Amino acid sequence: MSFSSLPYPDLPIMVVEDDPAVIKAVCRTLNLNDFNNLLAVDDSRRVMSILEETKVSLVLLDITMPHIRGDELLGEIAVRYPHLPVVMATATDDVDTVVGCMKKGAFDYITKPITTGRLISAIKCGLEVYQLRREQEALRKKENTSRLARPECFAKIITGNSDMLKLFGYIEKIASSSRPVLVTGETGVGKELVAEAVHLASGRKGELVAVNVASLDDNVFSDTLFGHVRGAYTGASSAREGQLKKAKGGTLLLDEIGSLSLASQVKLLRLIQEREYLPLGTDAAIKTDVSIIASTNDNLEEKVKQGLFRGDLYFRLKTHTIHLPPLRDRLDDLPLLVSHFVGEAAAEAGIKFPIVPKEIFALFMNYSFPGNLRELKSMIHDAVLSQKSKNLSLKPFYKVISPSASFDSQGVNSSGDADVSFGAKLPTAQGLRVLLVEEALKRSGGNISMAAALIGITRQSLSQFVSRNNICFSGDNCGVG
Numbered sequence: 417m418s419f420s421s422l423p424y425p426d427l428p429i430m431v432v433e434d435d436p437a438v439i440k441a442v443c444r445t446l447n448l449n450d451f452n453n454l455l456a457v458d459d460s461r462r463v464m465s466i467l468e469e470t471k472v473s474l475v476l477l478d479i480t481m482p483h484i485r486g487d488e489l490l491g492e493i494a495v496r497y498p499h500l501p502v503v504m505a506t507a508t509d510d511v512d513t514v515v516g517c518m519k520k521g522a523f524d525y526i527t528k529p530i531t532t533g534r535l536i537s538a539i540k541c542g543l544e545v546y547q548l549r550r551e552q553e554a555l556r557k558k559e560n561t562s563r564l565a566r567p568e569c570f571a572k573i574i575t576g577n578s579d580m581l582k583l584f585g586y587i588e589k590i591a592s593s594s595r596p597v598l599v600t601g602e603t604g605v606g607k608e609l610v611a612e613a614v615h616l617a618s619g620r621k622g623e624l625v626a627v628n629v630a631s632l633d634d635n636v637f638s639d640t641l642f643g644h645v646r647g648a649y650t651g652a653s654s655a656r657e658g659q660l661k662k663a664k665g666g667t668l669l670l671d672e673i674g675s676l677s678l679a680s681q682v683k684l685l686r687l688i689q690e691r692e693y694l695p696l697g698t699d700a701a702i703k704t705d706v707s708i709i710a711s712t713n714d715n716l717e718e719k720v721k722q723g724l725f726r727g728d729l730y731f732r733l734k735t736h737t738i739h740l741p742p743l744r745d746r747l748d749d750l751p752l753l754v755s756h757f758v759g760e761a762a763a764e765a766g767i768k769f770p771i772v773p774k775e776i777f778a779l780f781m782n783y784s785f786p787g788n789l790r791e792l793k794s795m796i797h798d799a800v801l802s803q804k805s806k807n808l809s810l811k812p813f814y815k816v817i818s819p820s821a822s823f824d825s826q827g828v829n830s831s832g833d834a835d836v837s838f839g840a841k842l843p844t845a846q847g848l849r850v851l852l853v854e855e856a857l858k859r860s861g862g863n864i865s866m867a868a869a870l871i872g873i874t875r876q877s878l879s880q881f882v883s884r885n886n887i888c889f890s891g892d893n894c895g896v897g
Contacts, residue, residue: 419691420556423453424451424452424453425453425473425474425543426453426473426474427453427471428453428455428470428473428545429446429451429453429454429455429472429474429476429539430448430456430457430463430466430467430472430474430475430476431443431446431454431456431457431620432457432460432463432476432477432478432481432489433456433457433458433476433478433481433505433614434458434459434478434481434830435458435478435580436458436484437512438478438716438774438848439456439458440528441454441530441629441726442476442530442829443830445530445532445683446535446536446539449532451539455470455472458488459483460481460482460483460484460485460489461476461483461484461756463484463489463493463832464493464496464768464769465491465591466706467493467496467500467641468498472497472500472740473500473501473543473546473547474500474501474502474503474504474523474542474546475493475500475501475502475503476502476505476539477490477493477502477504477505478504478505478605479487479504479505479506479507479513479517479542480507480881486504486505487504487513487516487517487520488806489873490502490504490517490520490521490522491520491521491773491807492769492770492771492774493834493852494520494521494522494774495755495771496759496760496769498521498751499550500546501523501524501542501543501545501546502522503522503523503524503525503526503538503539503542504517504522504525504526505525505526505527505528505530506525506526506527506528506733507527507569508527509781512571514634514777518895519772520772520774523538523541523542523545523574524538524541524542525538526538526594545739546804561763563584563585563588564585564588565588566588566617566842567804568616568673569587569588569613569616569617569855570584570587570613570615571741572612573609573610573611573613574749574752574753575604575746575749575752576604576748576749576755577741577746577748577750578747578751579741579746580740580741580746581611583738583740584839586738587610587613587614587617587738588617590614590690590736591614591615591617591618592617593735593736595706595736596708596709596710596733596735596736597611597614597707597708597709597710597734597736597737597738598673598709598710598712598716598733598734598735598736598737598738599611599614599710599712599737599738599740600711600712600713600716600737600738600739600740601707601711601712601713601739601740601741602740602786602788603713603730603787603788603790604743604788604790605740605742605743605789606740606788606789607634607671607709607711607713607740607886608626608669608671608711610738610740611623611624611626611709611711613671613822614667614709615666615667615707615709617705617750617760618667618707620665620666620667620707621665621666621853622663622664622665622666623661623662623663623666623667624663624666624669625662625663625666625667625668625669626669626671627640627659627668627669627670627671628671628672629669629670629671629672629673629675629676629680630672630675631675632676632677634679634680634683636675637677637680637683638680638683638696639656639658639696640658640659640695641658641659641660641668641683641687642658642660642694642695642696642697643656643658643659643660643661643696644656644658644696644697645657645694645695645696645697645698647652647697648695648696648697648698649696649697651851652697653851654850658695660687660693660702660704660706661702663706664704664705664706665705665706666706666707667706667707667708667709668706668707668708668709669709669710669711670684670708670709670710670711670714671712672711672713672714673710673711673712673714673716673733673746674712674714674715674716674719674723674725675711675714676727678724681725681726681729683725684729685726685728685729685732687704687734687781688729688732688733691703691704691705691851692704694835696820700859703704710752716730716733716734717730717860735853742785742788743785743788743789743791743792744783744784744785745798747781748893750777750780750781752795753775753792754772754776754777754780754792755772755794757792757793757796757797757849758770758772758796758800758808760793760797761797761800761801762795762800764797764802765800768806768810768819770803770805770806771807772807772808773807773808773810775810775860775863775865775866776808776810776813778859778860778863778866779810779813779814779817779860779866780792781859782817782859782860782870785888787825793868795812795813795816798812799812799813814869816825845846849881849886850889852866852869852871852888853881853882853885854869854887856868856870856878857882857887862881864878
C-alpha cells in the first residue's frame with residue numbers, strides 16, 4: 417500500500433451541508449489537497465447520531481440548514497464533544513452571528529462563497545489543534561491510569577479531578593487488605609460508589625452487601641448482621657440468615673456507622689478483632705472472611721471526644737481511610753458530571769440530549785452544593801424532565817440557586833470568607849455598587865442575565881447601570897481599538 421492511499425486524516429472530516437452541489441465542491445477541493453478521509457452529511461438531523469457511532473477529527477458545519485440549524489448543532493456538539501473542532505460556514509460576515517458561534521464553541525468560521533485558501537487553512541489549523549488535544553488527552557489518561565491495574569473498577573465514578581484520581585491509586589493499594597476501610601465525606605459525595613470500587617478492586621468473589629445502621633437498635637442490629645436460630649426469641653419461628661453470611665467471601669458495607677449505638681459498637685469491635693460472630697440463640701461461633709467497609713458523614717473523632725463513639729473501634733476502622741472531597745472542591749469535574757447527568761436523564765425520559773447553555777457553569781461556580789453530587793444530579797434530572805425545548809432552561813436552577821445560595825446563615829461563603837471585607841478606606845456608596853456589579857459580572861462570565869440574578873435586580877436595570885458607568889466585562893472590548 418502506498419503512503420498516498422492511506423486515509424488522511426486518520427479520523428474523517430465531517431462535512432455537514434444540505435446543498436449537494438456545495439458538498440461535492442468542498443469534498444473535491446479537500447481531495448485535491450490530500451484530505452481523502454471525508455464523511456459527507458446532507459441532513460442535519462443525522463449529525464448527532466453519527467457522532468455517537470463514529471469518531472471524527474473535525475466538523476465543517478453550515479449554519480443555514482433545514483430541520484436543525486448549524487448553530488443549534490454547534491451548541492450540542494460543544495457540550496458532548498468539547499475537544500472536537502467545529503469550523504462554521506456562514507453566508508454572511510455579520511458580527512453578531514460570528515461572535516455567537518465563537519461563544520458557543522466554534523473553532524473557526526469561513527464565509528461563503530468558500531475560497532480554497534481559507535478552507536484549507538481552517539481545516540489544517542483545526543486538525544493540528546485536534547491532534548494536540550488527542551495527544552494531551554492520551555498523556556493525561558496514561559498518567560491517570562498507569563498506576564491503576566484495574567481502571568474498570570472505577571468506571572461508575574465520573575471524574576478527572578487529580579485528587580480523586582490519586583484516591584483511586586490508594587484504593588487499589590489497600591483494597592486487598594483484611595483490615596477495615598473507613599470512607600468519609602459529606603452527604604451526597606458518592607461514598608457508596610467508592611465502597612463498590614473498593615470491593616471490585618479487592619477481587620473478592622462474594623457479594624457487596626450494604627446495611628444502613630442508622631436506624632437499627634442493638635437487637636435489630638444483631639439480628640440483621642448475625643441472624644438467629646429458630647426459637648432464639650419470641651416470634652422466631654424459623655431461622656434467619658444474617659447479612660454476614662450473605663456477604664461470605666465478599667464485603668459488608670456498614671453505612672452511617674457514626675449512628676451505631678454503643679452496645680452495637682462493642683459487638684462490631686469483637687467481630688473485627690476475632691473475625692467471628694454468634695447468631696442469636698446459639699453459643700456456636702461462626703468464622704467469617706468478610707471484608708468490612710464503614711462509611712459516614714459524621715466526624716468520628718469528635719464523637720469519640722463526646723463519648724458517643726468508642727475510641728478503640730474508631731482506631732480499628734480508620735486503619736485505611738478514604739476521605740472524599742465535596743463537590744465544591746472539585747468544580748473542575750462539572751463539565752463531565754453535567755454531561756453525564758444530562759445524558760442519563762435524557763435517556764431515562766426517552767428524549768434527545770438537550771443543548772446545555774454554557775452559562776450553567778458560571779452559575780454552578782457560584783454555588784456551594786451542600787448536597788454535593790446527589791443534589792447536582794437531582795437538579796439536572798428535574799430540569800431535563802421539565803424542559804420544553806431543545807435548550808436546557810436555566811430557570812429550574814435559579815429556583816434552587818438564589819443570589820445568596822453560596823452563603824450560610826452567618827454570611828460566610830463556602831471558602832470561609834466573609835461576604836465583604838473593607839480596607840482602611842471605605843468606598844463610596846456608588847463605588848460599592850460598581851464593585852458589586854463588577855464582581856457579579858466576573859462570577860457570571862460576563863452574562864448580564866445571570867449577573868442580575870446574582871445581585872437581585874432586573875436585567876434591564878443592570879444593563880443600564882453597566883452602560884451608564886462604562887463598566888467593562890467579558891465580551892466587551894472595553895473601549896480598546
